[in-house]
Amino acid sequence: MRIAFLYEHPTWSDQLLLVLQRRIPGIVPVNVAELRFDTDANSCEFSVAINRINIMPSADRLPQVVFQTQHYLNWLEQSGARVINGSRAHAIGSSKAMQNGVFSSLNLAYPNGIAIYRQEDAMDAAKQIGYPVIIKPNIGGSGSGIGLYENRSELEQAVKFKALDLGVDRTGIVQQYIRSDGFVYRVEVLGDALFYSIKQPLVAGEFNYCAADGCSTDEPKQVVNVEQPAREGGDLDFRRINGAGGIQTHNPAPTILNNVIRIIKASGADFGGVEYFMDTDTGQPCYYDFNPYSNFVSDGEKLLGFSPEQRFADFVCRILNIDC
Numbered sequence: 001m002r003i004a005f006l007y008e009h010p011t012w013s014d015q016l017l018l019v020l021q022r023r024i025p026g027i028v029p030v031n032v033a034e035l036r037f038d039t040d041a042n043s044c045e046f047s048v049a050i051n052r053i054n055i056m057p058s059a060d061r062l063p064q065v066v067f068q069t070q071h072y073l074n075w076l077e078q079s080g081a082r083v084i085n086g087s088r089a090h091a092i093g094s095s096k097a098m099q100n101g102v103f104s105s106l107n108l109a110y111p112n113g114i115a116i117y118r119q120e121d122a123m124d125a126a127k128q129i130g131y132p133v134i135i136k137p138n139i140g141g142s143g144s145g146i147g148l149y150e151n152r153s154e155l156e157q158a159v160k161f162k163a164l165d166l167g168v169d170r171t172g173i174v175q176q177y178i179r180s181d182g183f184v185y186r187v188e189v190l191g192d193a194l195f196y197s198i199k200q201p202l203v204a205g206e207f208n209y210c211a212a213d214g215c216s217t218d219e220p221k222q223v224v225n226v227e228q229p230a231r232e233g234g235d236l237d238f239r240r241i242n243g244a245g246g247i248q249t250h251n252p253a254p255t256i257l258n259n260v261i262r263i264i265k266a267s268g269a270d271f272g273g274v275e276y277f278m279d280t281d282t283g284q285p286c287y288y289d290f291n292p293y294s295n296f297v298s299d300g301e302k303l304l305g306f307s308p309e310q311r312f313a314d315f316v317c318r319i320l321n322i323d324c
């Protein structure tokens with residue numbers, strides 16, 4: 001069995017790759033950032049591929065990598081490879097519209113949304129949903145392109161100047177704004193089991209709650225590490241470049257964990273994470289984001305009390321039924 005490990009972000013994959021290479025000798029790293037492939041199905045050398053690609057756009061990456069990755073996953077499957085977190089999971093991960101489709105098909109609460117591709121259609125969509133609205137690209141990640149519009153005139157201005165950011169494929173969603181208890185919750189699962197779960201306090205005007213280092217899509221901001229405030233005169237921590245301060249672990253209620261597992265399965269994924277709010281208008285969880293990759297929380301071992309890389313490797317060995 002020849003196994004590929006698909007990745008694109010060195011910072012998020014270094015550690016995991018080391019662990020996988022130690023435990024699965026011969027595993028082949030495939031960096032999609034430089035992906036070229038012979039399209040002959042007979043040339044497919046892999047029987048299994050572990051897909052851990054985050055297709056989030058970033059300043060130093062060509063947007064086409066998003067689409068090249070989708071072609072590659074489709075081609076791998078077409079060529080007979082088993083892809084862990086395959087093309088369907090990847091497609092849903094890159095479509096806020098499909099994510100809403102999954103949540104609603106499972107009768108779970110989610111922010112009402114209308115998918116658009118023309119900027120001017122945002123006006124009618126927002127009218128139908130009711131202000132305030134959130135507008136986000138289908139292919140987002142780390143809060144990229146997300147905007148909050150409090151009222152009609154704010155949105156009108158944005159539309160007039162074609163200022164909505166609908167991302168690399170220029171499609172997006174107009175979404176109901178959810179009032180919450182002030183936290184972003186994220187539950188990660190490996191198959192049927194909880195991997196870990198974290199919550200982060202919301203910061204006004206901030207949409208990036210990526211819990212790993214190095215996932216800002218914008219110019220790095222310099223922020224004091226909230227866990228270890230800077231000493232006077234120095235020691236600024238450059239790692240926290242998003243809203244990801246104050247991360248805590250938390251135990252999701254059994255029904256929430258069960259619903260996350262249902263979302264992962266319905267999305268055709270083997271592992272992944274789901275984000276939700278506790279909606280203060282309904283008192284219920286409101287699911288709004290599915291991420292088929294897990295970039296792991298920073299300082300995972302310290303925060304979680306176990307090595308996320310080793311646990312991920314255990315999971316891979318188990319589902320491939322190999323002794324490693």
Ligand SMILES: Nc1ncnc2c1ncn2[C@@H]1O[C@H](COP(=O)(O)OP(=O)(O)O)[C@@H](O)[C@H]1O
Binds near residue numbers: 111142178275
């Ligand atoms: N419908 C919404 N109502 C209120 N806040 C939202 C809504 N959708 C997203 N947000 C805020 O934006 C952040 C990023 O949204 P998300 O859908 O997770 O995008 P991304 O794919 O970039 O992570 C969320 O963590 C939350 O803080």
Ligand SMILES: [Mg+2]
Binds near residue numbers: 142
């Ligand atoms: Mg998110």
